[in-house]
Amino acid sequence: MSGTGEALDPDFPYAVLRDLGTGVFTVDVLGRITFVNPWTERLLGRSSAQLVGRNAHDLLHRRPDGSPVPRGQCTMMSPLDGGLCVEQGSEEHFLRADGTTVPIIWATTPLLLAGRRAGLVVVFNDFSLHRDAEERAAAHTAALEALTTRLNLVADVSSVLMSTVAAPGRITRLLRLLVPALGDWAAIDLRSERERTAGVLERVAVRSHAHPRAARRLEGPLPPLPPGSRPPVARATGGDEPARLSADEVLGNPDAPLATTHRPLFDRLGGHSAVVVPLRARRRHYGMLTVARAGAAPSLTDDEILLLTDIGRRLALVLDNARLYHEQRNVAETMQRQLL
Known part of the structure; x- marks a missing residue:
């Protein structure tokens, strides 16, 4: 009724x-x-x-x-x-x-x-409309989580690079953040500032999640570069764009770009691909940062490469500020000695 x-x-x-x-x-x-x-x-x-x-x-x-x-x-x-x-x-x-x-x-x-x-x-x-909505929601949530993780990493990197610790200590701490957050291993190669070895690349820090001892053994001055390797290394350390590396190409072709500098890394630490980011600030070339992926992990995405490029710029500014500080201190000490 x-x-x-x-x-x-x-x-x-x-x-x-x-x-x-x-x-x-x-x-x-x-x-x-x-x-x-x-x-x-x-x-x-x-x-x-x-x-x-x-x-x-x-x-x-x-x-x-x-x-x-x-x-x-x-x-x-x-x-x-x-x-x-x-x-x-x-x-x-x-x-x-x-x-x-x-x-x-x-x-x-x-x-x-x-x-x-x-x-x-x-x-x-x-149920397809409901399922599509659930998948979109899950993808949105995953994207937000990835963004949050990335922002936290950027904050941690900024904190390390802005600390008062000496540059070598900041570099070591930086690699601890990048591995395994962005890669399975990472390395930083810098041009030597010493008079006898000026311009020679030195592997100042290497970190590997799976092979920590092998990574430490790879640190130290790199051997002199053969003439054919100098142009690609110069581009990697002094250019503006990051470079992608394939382990198959580096290990299989001795004449491949950066094969001389990166073959030992892939040979001892493994991995299938890497990205090399130049460390450049105020028109000065300081070296290169390399981050690699291994196992089933996919290659670095374009967004991750942009993030690494930004980290490379920040690190280069830290190195440049350290150089300026030492130059100013040397000038001050020289003037002080002359006055005395």
Whole structure:
């Protein structure tokens, strides 16, 4: 009865089923479809005439690849075997008329007429929109987590580079942040400022997550570069753009760019790829920062390379400020000695 005491229109229940916005069909005790609403026809691309009288499980229930689901594994129709509970789920698929499958969210409940079991009521809807929304939400969450991690790394790097620790100590701490946050191993090569070895590259710090002892043994002055290796090394240390390296190319081709400087790193520390970032500030070239990936880890992304490039600029400014400080201190000491 309605709130005004008037009887409901006899077509009211069907109007609700018609405009419910979800698929509803019923099956008898043998699993044959006895009724479908218009949303069922729309979702499955099948008319009522194509559905009524057919076995619902045999006609519709499929795996994601379209293969049949054994009747014994059909949770949806299990209440027909005697259960009285409501079943529901979101890991099933129905076969559409065009041969494609649609993921569904569903619920079934026993259908009782005059107190006797008459079959089941199946309510379902296309779950792909919900699933897409969940995947988008998960991707958004993952992106936010990655951004947060990156921002925290930038903050930690800034804290290290702005500390009052001497430059060698800051370099060591920097590599501790980069490995394993951005790579499996990292190395910093600097041009020597000493008179006898001016311009010669020295591997001042190497850090490896998997091979710490081998990494320490790789530190020290690098051997003189053959003439063919000098131009690519000059570009790597004095250019503006980072360079990508492949372990296969470095290990397999002695004439490959940077093979002379980076073959020992790949040979002893492993890895499949690396990025070399120049350390350049105020038109002075200080060296290069290398970060590598190993194992199943993917190569560094463009965003990660941009981050490394920014870190390289910051490190170069630290080195340049240290140089200026030492130059000014030497000038001051010289003037003091002359005055004395």
